[in-house]
Amino acid sequence: MKSSQSAARRITRPPSQRSSGCGVPPRARPDGDRLDVLATLIDVFEAEHHPIDPPDPIEAIKFRMEQRGLTRKDLEGILGSRTRIAEVLNRRRGLSISMIRRLHDKLGILAEVLIRPTRAKPA
Numbered sequence: 001m002k003s004s005q006s007a008a009r010r011i012t013r014p015p016s017q018r019s020s021g022c023g024v025p026p027r028a029r030p031d032g033d034r035l036d037v038l039a040t041l042i043d044v045f046e047a048e049h050h051p052i053d054p055p056d057p058i059e060a061i062k063f064r065m066e067q068r069g070l071t072r073k074d075l076e077g078i079l080g081s082r083t084r085i086a087e088v089l090n091r092r093r094g095l096s097i098s099m100i101r102r103l104h105d106k107l108g109i110l111a112e113v114l115i116r117p118t119r120a121k122p123a
Helices: 002-012 033-049 057-068 072-079 082-089 097-107
Strands: none
Touching: 057 072, 057 082, 057 097, 072 082, 072 097
């Protein structure tokens, strides 16, 4: 754990303060191989020890709505009627394949996220 934290600190330092271990800053080396290797090792370590679950489909839709300043009315062309939008966002209706396609095409939400089962309605 300490070595991964040390490597992360090395990567986040400004390039002028990084050292290649031999007193030569990384930008003096032609391709910065050491920094690339450290970044790859950190990515692998984090993926193994601290995996991030994909978001819930409904939370992903709500997040994208917030990002783009969209209202439920703005989803009418994507999900259908106001009633259908309310059912989907309140987790009473699942997403259909055509809804998933339109959400992906129009809002840029990954289809892999949208096809996941939704979490139970929070209490």
